[in-house]
Amino acid sequence: MSTDTTAPARPAPIEDTDARWAPMLNEWAGDLWRRFHRTRNSDDWPPEWLLPAAGVAGMLLVALLLFGLVLPLLRWIGRFLVDAVDDGLGWLHDWNLTHVVLDPVREYLTAHSAGLPIDAQTLWWTWCTAGIGLFAFAFLWRAVAARLGWVLFGAATVAMVWATTTGPARTTTAGIAALWWIALSLFALRRPWTQQRVTVHLPELPWLARILQRGE
Template sequence: MTDHDDRPPNIPGQRQEPSAPNGQDLNFPPLPGPFIEEKEPRLAALREWWDHAWSDGGFLHDRWEDLRQAPELGWHSMANWVKVAIGLAGICAVIILLDTATDVLADSIRTLLTAVPHVQVGTDTSTGVFAVVDQPIRSYIAAHSATLPISASTVYTVWQTVGLFGLVGGFFRSSGARITWTAFGACSIAMVYSAAPADGRTIATGLAVLAWTAASAFALRGLTLRPSVFIHNAAPSIENRPEIPPAAPLAPEVPENVHPLQKR
């Protein structure tokens, strides 16, 4: 007795479905295929946005027009965002300059404070036009500051600082700085005249006067000795008088016994 097989014949190249025991086929649900969503490429979307932004009325096109017309419109008529950008750029530049200037000033002050005790006043052997004025001042300070509670080097540094303050402050038309500069020049000339060698005292004093005068062109900028004359022109007085209309001409008086002619 032969067994009856209900399975389909094995055909080459055809997938055989699994069969259950006892000759029963298993019905498996179909496997879901891969879920594919059509998306627009990002590069194409970016190119579309770029073209739209530079088209007439687009965001980037309008901003470029604001920049292009800014020099012609001037500060008051240019776009507000351009003003804000220029203001922020200026503020950043000022902050950078102030930061750099602060570092330089701090280094200069630190150098002065650390170098003051090592400055040998009165023993400088430098030569030149500046030394003709500077050496007598150093010698005068060294000779007259021995009994002071501060060193001669500190006095010399203070003298230089006061002169720099008077020069810079006078350039910006500060009255106090100009007075300081005038006193600084007078004291410097007096020290040069007192401490310079007797043979070259006249030349050293003359050079000190010329140097102070030349520097005064910056410190006393805009100062004039001509008195200011203010001419005040009195404005014509205007009185508000009410306008009176001219009186009407009076009719001639007619005697009582005269009657006008009447037509009948």
């Protein structure tokens, strides 16, 4: 009985045929690829180092995405939100746009309150209370009368702003008043969330009933 003691063939060594770095790198890469291909066809595949190497590469990729893309994006979003909130708080603190609408209405009511049994201050607060009440009834209970009153209230407000403001700013102030009213009307005149179902009863058709009875 003879045994084969022939040693397994070793890969051919890299021949140093060219001292330049590009050919040497090409030969080294070809030898590495041949070694990898032989190992893949053997029973020792996958090698023990492959899974840890893949895990480390995945962690490095996740870290690269996290620190290179996600964190700068989150930092930019946070800075944008802080600036937006700061600007919004400054706008609310100013209330300049509300003064554009409210001041002309108050001046109009003050100028046209002569001869009434109430003073201009009471007339002004009555007007404000009426607007808040109409908006509340139209928004919460969707009352038809409140919605009609809200439409008339908005039209009268825009008309008073137009009549009181003089000069080139008249159109601008009336437009701002209409914009405020439209924005609030999105809530006051909204449609109900639930869809109403309508049941329609069709009239009886005697001739169709007779045809169906004959078919049976």
